[in-house]
Amino acid sequence: xxxxxxxxxxxxxxxxxxxxxxxxxxxxxxxxxxxxxxxxxxxxxxxxxxxxxxxxxxxxxxxxxxxxxxxxxxxxxxxxxxxxxxxxxxxxxxxxxxxxxxxxxxxxxxxxxxxxxxxxxxxxxxxxxxxxxxxxxxxxxxxxxxxxxxxxxxxxxxxxxxxxxxxxxxxxxxxxxxxxxxxxxxxxxxxxxxxxxxxxxxxxxxxxxxxxxxxxxxxxxxxxxxxxxxxxxxxxxxxxxxxxxxxxxxxxxxxxxxxxxxxxxxxxxxxxxxxxxxxxxxxxxxxxxxxxxxxxxxxxxxxxxxxxxxxxxxxxxxxxxxxxxxxxxxxxxxxxxxxxxxxxxxxxxxxxxxxxxxxxxxxxxxxxxxxx
Amino acid sequence: xxxxxxxxxxxxxxxxxxxxxxxxxxxxxxxxxxxxxxxxxxxxxxxxxxxxxxxxxxxxxxxxxxxxxxxxxxxxxxxxxxxxxxxxxxxxxxxxxxxxxxxxxxxxxxxxxxxxxxxxxxxxxxxxxxxxxxxxxxxxxxxxxxxxxxxxxxxxxxxx
Numbered sequence: 001x002x003x004x005x006x007x008x009x010x011x012x013x014x015x016x017x018x019x020x021x022x023x024x025x026x027x028x029x030x031x032x033x034x035x036x037x038x039x040x041x042x043x044x045x046x047x048x049x050x051x052x053x054x055x056x057x058x059x060x061x062x063x064x065x066x067x068x069x070x071x072x073x074x075x076x077x078x079x080x081x082x083x084x085x086x087x088x089x090x091x092x093x094x095x096x097x098x099x100x101x102x103x104x105x106x107x108x109x110x111x112x113x114x115x116x117x118x119x120x121x122x123x124x125x126x127x128x129x130x131x132x133x134x135x136x137x138x139x140x141x142x143x144x145x146x147x148x149x150x151x152x153x154x155x156x157x158x159x160x161x162x163x164x165x166x167x168x169x170x171x172x173x174x175x176x177x178x179x180x181x182x183x184x185x186x187x188x189x190x191x192x193x194x195x196x197x198x199x200x201x202x203x204x205x206x207x208x209x210x211x212x213x214x215x216x217x218x219x220x221x222x223x224x225x226x227x228x229x230x231x232x233x234x235x236x237x238x239x240x241x242x243x244x245x246x247x248x249x250x251x252x253x254x255x256x257x258x259x260x261x262x263x264x265x266x267x268x269x270x271x272x273x274x275x276x277x278x279x280x281x282x283x284x285x286x287x288x289x290x291x292x293x294x295x296x297x298x299x300x301x302x303x304x305x306x307x308x309x310x311x312x313x314x315x316x317x318x319x320x321x322x323x324x325x326x327x328x329x330x331x332x333x334x335x336x337x338x339x340x341x342x343x344x345x346x347x348x349x350x351x352x353x354x355x356x357x358x359x360x361x362x363x364x365x366x367x368x369x370x371x372x
Numbered sequence: 373x374x375x376x377x378x379x380x381x382x383x384x385x386x387x388x389x390x391x392x393x394x395x396x397x398x399x400x401x402x403x404x405x406x407x408x409x410x411x412x413x414x415x416x417x418x419x420x421x422x423x424x425x426x427x428x429x430x431x432x433x434x435x436x437x438x439x440x441x442x443x444x445x446x447x448x449x450x451x452x453x454x455x456x457x458x459x460x461x462x463x464x465x466x467x468x469x470x471x472x473x474x475x476x477x478x479x480x481x482x483x484x485x486x487x488x489x490x491x492x493x494x495x496x497x498x499x500x501x502x503x504x505x506x507x508x509x510x511x512x513x514x515x516x517x518x519x520x521x522x523x524x525x526x527x528x529x530x531x532x
């Protein structure tokens with residue numbers, strides 16, 4: 001009896017001790033020396049029908065901006081205008097070069113994920129850019145209407161955009177970007193939807209390694225001021241040591257990146273910026289709205305950019321550079337919403353007014369909430 | 373003497389029964405479906421999820437590039453705390469403190485991204501037994517990114 005009781009007691013103690021050890025094992029405080037890491041080398045998916053897809057990002061890429069609020073400032077430059085041809089065939093005399101002391105305005109936008117899955121990434125965004133012209137001497141009715149409308153109303157763009165990334169397999173992907181922008185000299189209320197400008201790009205590409213992706217495609221764009229259809233090339237690459245990289249969507253923008261650390265990055269490169277701005281708000285004594293005029297503004301920004309984390313996901317971007325005018329001409333839209341010149345290859349009407357701008361230095365500062 | 377031994381045996385049996393009941397409850401914890409080995413969508417790492425107490429933790433057990441350019445084991449070089457930059461990435465706990473909330477959801481945890489040294493709030497949603505939606509976000513869930521993790525088969529061999 002005594003022996004049986006001892007056996008029972010011993011068995012009970014052993015049995016109760018074993019789960020306690022098992023609990024300790026669950027807590028998993030193994031030293032790394034005890035772990036055979038090779039166990040995890042060759043593991044298949046539990047569900048063998050699962051596919052791997054090319055990730056939308058590559059290693060080392062600068063973080064995407066979810067919300068951005070910034071200010072853009074261009075230094076002094078001049079605008080020299082030629083005659084402006086009106087719809088009735090008459091002309092308004094141009095002007096000698098007028099001095100603009102500064103051009104500045106707010107640039108704000110957001111871009112938020114709608115769907116963020118392995119096999120589909122979809123983002124939606126919106127942006128607002130305002131540009132005010134500060135002339136050395138305020139233009140009057142005796143000056144060319146271009147100067148008066150820029151001085152009194154400035155230019156602004158409000159738009160919405162979307163980006164869809166669709167991986168086809170572990171390497172190939174399709175990228176679509178589209179936007180609808182309302183650009184013009186409008187004030188507190190927007191212009192009618194008929195003045196929306198639509199841009200889009202579709203690319204097919206590959207992501208051969210974790211540090212490189214490339215794609216080719218076509219774009220409908222207003223980046224040089226007027227409508228164009230152009231080929232585009234995406235090329236993102238990070239060096240083996242993660243210190244250098246290239247971020248390019250040619251010809252829209254190309255940057256070489258120097259990664260000081262993942263929270264401090266410096267870029268050198270350029271960006272093409274442009275849009276067609278409807279001359280919408282009337283001027284005293286001049287019904288400019290009936291002239292169906294649009295300013296074709298396109299510019300190249302050679303720049304250095306420093307982006308860094310202020311705190312956690314709040315980043316600051318400081319850029320400085322040289323703004324080179326590409327086009328600042330005025331078109332009359334006699335028929336249809338656009339004139340497609342194909343860089344002069346197609347027979348098309350002359351500009352209603354041609355303008356020449358000198359080139360200033362500029363700075364742009366923004367605070368951004370970046371993507372995880 | 374016999375009475376003492378009888379008391380001891382009965383106590384042990386009661387203790388065993390109580391503990392077994394507790395363990396049975398724990399083993400039936402529906403949150404334990406999260407335990408296993410998972411692969412993030414980029415395929416660059418594998419994460420082993422364990423439960424510690426009533427929380428779930430994920431540790432890096434495999435890296436596609438286990439060593440750096442100099443051939444040394446990769447460490448957490450991007451950690452904002454300089455004292456932690458020598459910590460090996462393999463073995464690093466990058467998911468912490470997730471609590472099962474029911475409805476196939478674990479939350480209240482954090483996700484660490486060694487690529488940039490950032491820590492995010494996290495929510496895990498189990499889409500099916502072999503698929504997780506890992507959402508890292510900043511402040512509110514709307515501002516974040518979801519990565520899909522897939523369950524891997526358990527290793528066939530045992531630890532040394």
